[in-house]
Amino acid sequence: xxxxxxxxxxxxxxxxxxxxxxxxxxxxxxxxxxxxxxxxxxxxxxxxxxxxxxxxxxxxxxxxxxxxxxxxxxxxxxxxxxxxxxxxxxxxxxxxxxxxxxxxxxxxxxxxxxxxxxxxxxxxxxxxxxxxxxxxxxxxxxxxxxxxxxxxxxxxxxxxxxxxxxxxxxxxxxxxxxxxxxxxxxxxxxxxxxxxxxxxxxxxxxxxxxxxxxxxxxxxxxxxxxxxxxxxxxxxxxxxxxxxxxxxxxxxxxxxxxxxxxxxxxxxxxxxxxxxxxxxxxxxxxxxxxxxxxxxxxxxxxxxxxxxxxxxxxxxxxxxxxxxxxxxxxxxxxx
Numbered sequence: 001x002x003x004x005x006x007x008x009x010x011x012x013x014x015x016x017x018x019x020x021x022x023x024x025x026x027x028x029x030x031x032x033x034x035x036x037x038x039x040x041x042x043x044x045x046x047x048x049x050x051x052x053x054x055x056x057x058x059x060x061x062x063x064x065x066x067x068x069x070x071x072x073x074x075x076x077x078x079x080x081x082x083x084x085x086x087x088x089x090x091x092x093x094x095x096x097x098x099x100x101x102x103x104x105x106x107x108x109x110x111x112x113x114x115x116x117x118x119x120x121x122x123x124x125x126x127x128x129x130x131x132x133x134x135x136x137x138x139x140x141x142x143x144x145x146x147x148x149x150x151x152x153x154x155x156x157x158x159x160x161x162x163x164x165x166x167x168x169x170x171x172x173x174x175x176x177x178x179x180x181x182x183x184x185x186x187x188x189x190x191x192x193x194x195x196x197x198x199x200x201x202x203x204x205x206x207x208x209x210x211x212x213x214x215x216x217x218x219x220x221x222x223x224x225x226x227x228x229x230x231x232x233x234x235x236x237x238x239x240x241x242x243x244x245x246x247x248x249x250x251x252x253x254x255x256x257x258x259x260x261x262x263x264x265x266x267x268x269x270x271x272x273x274x275x276x277x278x279x280x281x282x283x284x285x286x287x288x289x290x291x292x293x294x295x296x297x298x299x300x301x302x303x304x305x306x307x308x309x310x311x312x313x314x315x316x317x318x319x320x321x322x323x324x325x326x327x328x329x330x331x332x333x334x335x
Contacts, residue, residue, distance in 0.1 A: 062321055070106040077261045081270060083110055084278055084322030086256040088291075214251045214273055216330045217297055219281060220304060220314050228326040235324035236280070236317030243285060243312050247302040249295045250279050250316070250331070258291050265315070266307025271295060282315035283307050 064083050076096070080087035091100050093109040102108070222245075225238040249271055256278070257270035265282040269289060272278040285305025295301055306312045318327045 063323075064110055064321060066109070066111050068108045068110050070102050070104055070108060072104050073263075074102065074104075075261060076100045076102060077257055077259070079108070080257070081262065081278075081280065081319070082322055084272075084276075084319055085110070086272060088256070214277060214330075215297060216251050216318075216332065217248070218331055218334070219248050219250045219279075219316050220245060222314075225313060227328065228324070230324055236315055237327050239314045239316060241304045241312060241314060243303075243305060245304040246300045247281050247284060247304055247314055249297055249299045249301050250318075251277075252297050253278070253295060255289045255291055255293045255295060255301070258287050258289055260307065264308060266309060267302070267305065269301050271301070276320055278319050280315075280317040280319070282317075283309045283313060 068079060068083070070079075076087040076090055079085075080090055087100065089112070090108060090110065091097070093112055096102065218239075220239050220241050222239045222241040225240050226234055227237055228234060247269075251271075251273050253271040253273035255269060256272045257268065260267045262268055265280070267282075267284040267287050269281045269284065269287055270278055271281075281302055283305055284302035285307065286303040287301070288303070289295060289301045304312060304314050309315070316327060318325055318330055
């Protein structure tokens, strides 16, 4: 063998050993570590804090009877003041027409007969079922959707080279194309026209005031001549003033009486503020409001005078369910 052939054979052996060495290195090389990234523990979304429930103010039990027997000297006006009703309500409940004449010994209803028609006891007798409130169950908590299953490592599929295979879109490109073609929920379905909420009906001042949170004010400015003393016959406070001095409504409400039909009160205005409270303004020289008229707090309703009394003054009463109460407990302190 010539010298050139020997060198050629040696070179081929070195090339073979180099290829074997490279293949061995590839076979023993470790794959890159694969880290699984599972869903981390999601913190529960903070629930909205519930607004503190306001405790309902205790309401006084209605002591008023269902009926009344007319006595000597009674009028519908005096009975309405005594029990805290609009005298026209009593007239309506008893089918009494103007001029609202009543007689001694006559039995009067003091409650709306329509309101007592559907009591639970009567419903049980008549077989009418009364719906009971059903407690709403809390909505079931749905599991999170849309979680994609995790893959520990990619799986590749080898395909023979071709122009068709090269032109085919990748899975990500195909997914993006599908999302682009999928219509949005607003486009896929017909959207309903928003329903208009009915406009709230304005409530009268008498109905809008809370029984325990009326905003009271002094009806006149002047010296208090005598305070509340029901045992001594003083069912309110007497306030001194001048002839023609403005008399103002102590709180918002509805005028339920305007006249001089109650003995000892002179020209009198009675304002009903809600289902519980009414106020009375007596001995006026002039009355400036009519029955059924809505008034606001501080509105001029009369002028001070001395009708059916010995001096110019205002006799002012606050009644709760018809019972006279001390106005000083409700009126603000004077500066």
